[in-house]
Amino acid sequence: MSGRAARRVLRLLPTAAALLMVLVLATPLLALLLSTAPGELLDGLRHPLALSALRLSLLTTSVSLALTLVLGTPLAWWMARHPGPAERAASILVQLPIVVPPAVSGLALLLAFGRRGLLGPLLDRAGWALPFTTAAVVLAELFVSAPFYVQSAAAAFRRLDEDLLWVARSLGAGPVRRFFRVALPLSRPGVVTGAALSWARALGEFGATLMFAGNLQGRTQTLPLAIYTALETDLRPAKALSVVMVAVALAVLLVLGRGTVLEAVRARA
Amino acid sequence: MLELELQVVRDGFVLEATLSLTDGPTALVGPNGAGKSTLLRAMLGAVPVRRGRIVLHGRALLDTARGICLPSEERGVGWLPQDYALFPHLTVLENVCFGRPGPSGRARAGAVLHQLGVGPLASRRPGTLSGGERQKVALARALVAEPRALLLDEPLAALDADTRETTRGLLADTLRQLAIPSLVVTHQMRDVLALGGAVVLLEAGRVRSVGAVEEFRASPPGEFARTLAASMSS
Numbered sequence: 102m103s104g105r106a107a108r109r110v111l112r113l114l115p116t117a118a119a120l121l122m123v124l125v126l127a128t129p130l131l132a133l134l135l136s137t138a139p140g141e142l143l144d145g146l147r148h149p150l151a152l153s154a155l156r157l158s159l160l161t162t163s164v165s166l167a168l169t170l171v172l173g174t175p176l177a178w179w180m181a182r183h184p185g186p187a188e189r190a191a192s193i194l195v196q197l198p199i200v201v202p203p204a205v206s207g208l209a210l211l212l213a214f215g216r217r218g219l220l221g222p223l224l225d226r227a228g229w230a231l232p233f234t235t236a237a238v239v240l241a242e243l244f245v246s247a248p249f250y251v252q253s254a255a256a257a258f259r260r261l262d263e264d265l266l267w268v269a270r271s272l273g274a275g276p277v278r279r280f281f282r283v284a285l286p287l288s289r290p291g292v293v294t295g296a297a298l299s300w301a302r303a304l305g306e307f308g309a310t311l312m313f314a315g316n317l318q319g320r321t322q323t324l325p326l327a328i329y330t331a332l333e334t335d336l337r338p339a340k341a342l343s344v345v346m347v348a349v350a351l352a353v354l355l356v357l358g359r360g361t362v363l364e365a366v367r368a369r370a
Numbered sequence: 371m372l373e374l375e376l377q378v379v380r381d382g383f384v385l386e387a388t389l390s391l392t393d394g395p396t397a398l399v400g401p402n403g404a405g406k407s408t409l410l411r412a413m414l415g416a417v418p419v420r421r422g423r424i425v426l427h428g429r430a431l432l433d434t435a436r437g438i439c440l441p442s443e444e445r446g447v448g449w450l451p452q453d454y455a456l457f458p459h460l461t462v463l464e465n466v467c468f469g470r471p472g473p474s475g476r477a478r479a480g481a482v483l484h485q486l487g488v489g490p491l492a493s494r495r496p497g498t499l500s501g502g503e504r505q506k507v508a509l510a511r512a513l514v515a516e517p518r519a520l521l522l523d524e525p526l527a528a529l530d531a532d533t534r535e536t537t538r539g540l541l542a543d544t545l546r547q548l549a550i551p552s553l554v555v556t557h558q559m560r561d562v563l564a565l566g567g568a569v570v571l572l573e574a575g576r577v578r579s580v581g582a583v584e585e586f587r588a589s590p591p592g593e594f595a596r597t598l599a600a601s602m603s604s
Contacts (some may be wrong), residue, residue, distance in 0.1 A: 197543075264455040267416045270442035271449040272469030272515045286459045 130347060137340045145341025153319045154327030154342065161235060161323060162303045165242035169299050173251045174292075178280070180251070181258030195248045206245055207312025214240065230354075237314035238321050243304035244341075250299035257291025258284065294357055301353050304346070372519050372551040376422025378405075378412050385409060385575040391519075391551040395542065395565040397583070398555045400572035401594050406555045407452075409572065410521040413553075414449050415442035424549070426519055448517030452524050454508035458498035462507050463492040469515025482510045486540065502533035507582070509544065520545070520552035521602070526561055538564045559602045569596055 137145075176195075180188050205306060213219050214231045224231060225259060231237045261284055269279045285292065307325040314321040316330060324342055331339035371392060378385040385405040398406050405407040414430075415426060423433040452510060457465050466479040483489045483539050496504060499526045512520060525536050525541060542564040545552045554565055562569055562583055569586040571578040571594070579591040589598040590599040 259573065262455065263598070264451045264453070266451060267411075267414065267442065268455045268511075269457075269468065270416075271414055271445075271447060271517075272511065273431060273441055273443050273446075283457060287457075 133340065133343055133347065139346050141337055142341045142344055145337040145339070146345070147333070148335065148338035150318065150322075150327050150331055151338040151342055154322055154324050155345070157235070157238070157273035157319065157322065158304060158324040161238045161334035162243055162300055165239045165246060165303045166296065166300045168239070168243050169247040169250045169303075170296065173247050173299075174254060177251045177254035178258055178284075180255040181261075195251050198245050198248045199252075203245065203306070203308025204312060207241065210237075210241055210244060210309060210313040232313060233315040233317065233321060235314075235320055238310055238323060241309040241313045242306045245306050245309055246299040246303035249302050250295040252299065253295025254288065256294045257295075260291070261287060290340070296351050297357055301350060306350065317337075371428075372424070372426045374396045374422065374424045375415065376412055376419045376424065378408060378417055379420050380408065380417060382486055383408070383575060385412070387572070387575075387577050389570060389577060389580065391553060392568070393549045393551055393568045395545040395554055396541050396560040397565050397567065397569045398553050398572060398589075399557070399562065399569060399595075399598060400578075403465050404572040405575045407523055410449065410523055410553065410555065413521055414447055415440070415445060431551050446518035448512035448520040450472060450505075450512055450520075450522045450525050451469075452527060454504045454506060454528070456499075456508055456511070458496050460495075461492065462488070462494050462496070462499070464512045465496065465598065466508060466514050468511060475514060479510065482513050483507070486544070500533070501529045505529060505537060506540075509541065513544070513548070517548055517550065520548070522552065522554045524555050524557065526556065526558070557598075559587075559598050562598075563602070566580050 146155075176191070180191055180195075182330070201209075211218060211232065214224065214237070215221055216225070216230070216232065231240065264280055265283055265287070265366075268284050274282065304323075305325060306331070310321065310323060311326060311329075316322050316326045318327075322330065324346060328339045328342050328346075331337075331342070371390070372406055373390045376386070383405065385408050387405075387409055398409070408417055412419050412430070413431075417434060419434065419439075421434050423435070423438075424431040425433075426446070429441060430436070431447070432438060433442045451559045457468065460468070462483070463476070463479055467475045469475075471476060480489065480492065483492060483506075486509060488503055488510070491499065491503060491507065496507065496576045499507065500514040509525070526538060527600050529537060537562060541554075543556070545565065553570075554561070556562060556565075566583060568580060570580050571586075571591060573592070573594065579586070579595070586595065587599045
């Protein structure tokens with residue numbers, strides 16, 4: 102090969118690599134959409150497996166999102182306001198479920214809340230048996246998804262202009278008013294993004310749910326588990342549910358994208 | 371009347387100040403890094419005070435010896451930071467009402483905005499205002515909360531020369547009418563003269579001098595004061 106030809110190939114290499122990346126990312130999704138005819142989609146969604154899984158996923162992800170907001174917001178606020186060794190430790194703890202494999206999360210949940218787990222005897226005495234219940238699904242979703250929210254909200258709270266909060270105090274505003282009237286509205290993009298990512302992660306939760314909550318139709322069989330189950334018998338509901346999940350994911354991304362565009366426009370106005 | 375005696379230690383910087391402020395404006399001058407903003411923040415409660423006390427109209431806001439330290443929101447001390455820190459997500463009217471929610475606050479806010487000549491801006495957002503307008507809105511916001519003392523950190527510094535000329539008189543008049551202790555950080559002799567009250571000179575974390583503005587001009591205490599007092603002639 103001449104020197105010029107070699108240089109030309111080298112110049113094209115990044116473009117080829119980028120195209121290959123796009124191909125790898127797009128092909129599976131394209132295959133899913135192309136293989137599902139509209140009629141088939143409706144048939145699949147009418148399948149009893151699909152309906153109960155949709156209902157259960159909506160219920161459990163709503164509850165886990167609510168718990169994430171109620172419990173995660175104070176944690177995110179504390180992490181943003183109290184930098185130091187304790188905050189760093191909390192930050193690492195919060196990031197762990199993001200990087201730990203879901204199967205490990207499932208096992209960890211069993212060892213914590215299972216019959217013979219760390220808190221098993223305690224829960225037993227209270228008359229609660231968590232594993233293989235809908236509550237276990239919520240707990241698994243909470244465990245794997247809350248970190249996304251806490252991280253994003255804490256980052257947003259850290260970016261707040263401290264002086265705005267001091268001015269609010271000088272005007273007589275107590276902690277509740279400062280938070281809801283100043284801090285939260287100004288952190289909204291980060292908080293909303295975190296909540297949406299966290300919800301999407303909960304919706305897609307598979308491994309930890311399977312291990313900790315099992316795969317019982319109507320009780321613990323969420324959308325991803327129903328897709329997995331349907332694969333063995335009837336591909337139609339699996340495909341239909343997959344298309345629904347891709348559509349939901351796209352909607353989340355579009356809503357987030359629009360949110361950030363709106364913020365940008367407003368900031369410039 | 372505001373009396374304070376405090377020691378602040380922060381990142382190796384030591385601020386020790388004893389002051390007695392009468393009602394009406396007092397100018398706070400001094401070189402950069404003298405501790406002017408730190409003094410204001412300490413009075414507000416935004417910077418921890420190691421030792422000392424602050425008494426405002428006979429009420430102790432802070433007294434480390436007696437274990438008193440009122441949270442900032444209960445001090446009744448208004449604060450205008452250098453960049454005014456208007457709430458960017460609220461309208462001008464919402465900003466100004468912040469310290470006094472409810473219908474009475476809205477009425478008062480409208481009146482104060484009008485008085486400061488920025489009434490027509492009520493529905494605008496801070497991002498769309500000029501520097502002079504922001505300053506007036508921030509002042510209005512502090513006034514509507516009816517503070518018992520007011521701290522202004524270089525309230526005129528962010529304004530261009532023309533706006534500064536027109537705003538200075540209005541600020542001085544407003545502070546004089548208020549009849550509460552107000553401490554105004556400035557770097558300009560014109561501002562000091564317009565305020566017309568006492569002048570506090572802070573240098574390297576210590577109060578170098580306190581006195582009437584005429585006295586400050588006639589015999590400036592030290593090099594910085596001489597340069598400041600002479601800056602009028604230019």
